[in-house]
Amino acid sequence: MQHTKQNSLTAFFEPRSVAIIGASATPGKAGYEAIRNVQANGYAGKIYPVNPKGGEILGLPVTSSISALPAGVDLAVIILPAEATPKALRECTARGIRHAALMAGGFAEVDEAGAKLQEELMTVIRETGVRVLGPNISGHTSTPHGYTSAFFPLGKIRRGNVSVIAQTGNFATHTMRSITTGEHFGVCRVIGLGNKVDIDETEALEYLADDPETKAIVIYLESFKRPKRFLEVAREVTRRKPIVMLKSGSTEAGKQAAVAHTAAMASEDRLVDGLLRQAGIVRIWEYSHLVLALKALSMLPLPKGNRVSFLAPSGAMLVTYTDFCARLGLEVPAVGPETVARLQEISPPYIRMRNPVDIWASANVRGVEFAYREGMEAVLKDANIDAVVPVMMLTRQIGQPSFEFILDLAKKYPGKPVLVSFSGDKDCAEECKAYLEPRGVPTFLEIEQAFEALSILVRCRKAMDRPR
Amino acid sequence: MNPLDEALGKGQSALNEYQAKQVLAGFGVPTCREALARDPEQAVAEAARIGFPVVLKAAGATLLHKTEVGGVALNLKSPAEVKEQASRLLKIPGCETLLVQEMIQGDRELVCGLTRDAQFGPCVMFGLGGVLTEVLGDTVFRVAPLTLADAAEMMGEIRGVKFLGPFRGQQPADKAALAKILVALGAIALQHEAIRAIDLNPVKIRPDGSLVAVDALISLSSTVAAKR
Incomplete structure (x- = not known):
């Protein structure tokens, strides 16, 4: 029996029923936290905890064996040691389960014995056609369906429109935790790949490409399973949905001696770089930029181009961040004469106003709110500007402005990303973040991050519009 | 073939x-205009056909990086220069034949x-x-x-x-x-x-x-x- 690929993966993200093999009644254990996570996310389908001890876990009756499960459960989440996983997978297929997420580590990534267990998994997959995520994953998530298989205590995961493919457990564990606790954006699907015995990055990407809930895709990858096929798929997807990738392991170590110069130059990373550019994928290099990319793609439109205006209360910042923009491929162009005239109007005459905007004097004389509101609007209006970064000067002494004007401006100019950053009292910045972000305007506590986030969006735009 | x-x-x-x-x-x-030559005389004849100045290279299945063994003579302007360099190149180990090429500006x-x-x-x-x-x-x-x-x-x-x-x-x-x-x-x-x-x-x-x-x-x- 062969499902189409799309249907086949859909059950992972919209399961009507889930069996948790290896459920536990002990708080802190993976088999317990997995159930708590599903419940915390408001999953509306049926949950069948399976444990030979029976009884009840978190209010759910426990089924004592896989064979005792009702027939045709959509998805099995197998949270058993590696040694027990192949057998459990086979038993699941015998109960008509066609999809399984395998959590255990200890397969080919560890030793010979593990490699043998992985072979056993592949035999079950080959013989039964069961679709498998993992093994060696820490879960997958689907917020539109209120579902997660993650076993790391996460609580409610906010819903968003950007999905993640990760060849690491971090996105179902502590990285997700930093997002849920430190940020205000949500995620759509999160797909842990693990050892990729069945579903690989290409198939995951194909699913997300056709997923109406997914607007953009962020990928962390350590190795390609089918690079040529991945390229074929990705180069079409990036014309509709931005893809950002952190590809790790990018050193010259893989370089081999060869007769031809071309072969000697062809370290794996140079090939990867070429492939990603060819595919229109925006490559990032820092782990923290994964979260930055998620934030930017979740909360902002793609700018039309790379022309940025920023407002800062310091000449040093104007110079430094203009240089920084140049390094990031962002242009800080001159603004039109009307814009210059308006900027000059809001400022004392002893400051020469232009882009970037020196807002210090205006903020001091006319007040922080007036200066930033009028200054931001002037540059947002300008046809030469694609995005605006206000570096807000906030301190208790000079008085906190109402931040509503930032929301109003972002709404009034919906095609132009507004990325807010700060200089001044840390707690004022935190307050501003807490006000703006739940209302849809992203803030960045480090000024550099605002520009880095913008540059990711600019690169996504360029990739999307690239010539065929 | x-x-x-x-x-x-x-x-x-x-x-x-x-x-x-x-x-x-x-x-x-x-690719540049070029011809093979077995000996200095043929190299001179091919050089005349291609037009001076020419480049002369040692050629052979095992000579992959010719420059490193001095197997390339650039900008040869006369039959005498071609003849002299041809004789030298033919002595390089692995040199099976000569390649005469137009000198590209x-x-x-x-x-x-x-x-x-x-x-x-x-x-x-x-x-x-x-x-x-x-x-x-x-x-x-x-x-x-x-x-x-x-x-x-x-x-x-x-x-x-x-x-x-x-x-x-x-x-x-x-x-x-x-x-x-x-x-x-x-x-x-x-x-x-x-x-x-x-x-x-x-x-x-x-x-x-x-x-x-x-x-x-x-x-x-x-x-x-x-x-x-």
Whole structure:
């Protein structure tokens, strides 16, 4: 029996029923936290905890064996040691389960014995056609369906429109935790790949490409399973949905001696770089930029181009961040004469106003709110500007402005990303973040991050519009 | 028999420069005018036919990096110079024959190449050529097959992109022709599995912007060759 690929993966993200093999009644254990996570996310389908001890876990009756499960459960989440996983997978297929997420580590990534267990998994997959995520994953998530298989205590995961493919457990564990606790954006699907015995990055990407809930895709990858096929798929997807990738392991170590110069130059990373550019994928290099990319793609439109205006209360910042923009491929162009005239109007005459905007004097004389509101609007209006970064000067002494004007401006100019950053009292910045972000305007506590986030969006735009 | 089949038949691990250029020219890659010569007298005759000044190179199946063994004589302006250099080159170990080439003007050198990766398949390289290839490593790659747009993007990605523009009174490089070379390299590799790597180094940019490959190397995969 062969499902189409799309249907086949859909059950992972919209399961009507889930069996948790290896459920536990002990708080802190993976088999317990997995159930708590599903419940915390408001999953509306049926949950069948399976444990030979029976009884009840978190209010759910426990089924004592896989064979005792009702027939045709959509998805099995197998949270058993590696040694027990192949057998459990086979038993699941015998109960008509066609999809399984395998959590255990200890397969080919560890030793010979593990490699043998992985072979056993592949035999079950080959013989039964069961679709498998993992093994060696820490879960997958689907917020539109209120579902997660993650076993790391996460609580409610906010819903968003950007999905993640990760060849690491971090996105179902502590990285997700930093997002849920430190940020205000949500995620759509999160797909842990693990050892990729069945579903690989290409198939995951194909699913997300056709997923109406997914607007953009962020990928962390350590190795390609089918690079040529991945390229074929990705180069079409990036014309509709931005893809950002952190590809790790990018050193010259893989370089081999060869007769031809071309072969000697062809370290794996140079090939990867070429492939990603060819595919229109925006490559990032820092782990923290994964979260930055998620934030930017979740909360902002793609700018039309790379022309940025920023407002800062310091000449040093104007110079430094203009240089920084140049390094990031962002242009800080001159603004039109009307814009210059308006900027000059809001400022004392002893400051020469232009882009970037020196807002210090205006903020001091006319007040922080007036200066930033009028200054931001002037540059947002300008046809030469694609995005605006206000570096807000906030301190208790000079008085906190109402931040509503930032929301109003972002709404009034919906095609132009507004990325807010700060200089001044840390707690004022935190307050501003807490006000703006739940209302849809992203803030960045480090000024550099605002520009880095913008540059990711600019690169996504360029990739999307690239010539065929 | 075409040079590729001939080389494979003989179990060669690479095509010599002359053979390589024949294969490449068949795919539309612009190559310099050249002729083989067995001895100094024939070299002089070919030089006269091509027109002075000429370049004289030692050629042989095992002579992959000729410059390193002094196997290249540039800018020979007279029959006497050709004769003298021909005699010298023929004494280099591995030198089987001589290659007489037109001397191409222009001091901008590019590299176009191809390598076959176990996972990625044939990959095309572009960058700064000549000695700069090794010194700067200013090269970029694409996975074959390439579109013309892929090739155009590669040109924009090297750090030395200014080399391709107007340069010290010389015309900008013919980017359309360059794109065709890069696309052709991918196509050659997809068509001929036995080709393991190709180096066109240098591809010279003439003062009028036109391009010509003045050196070429095609290395072959012994395993694929053995199967034939």
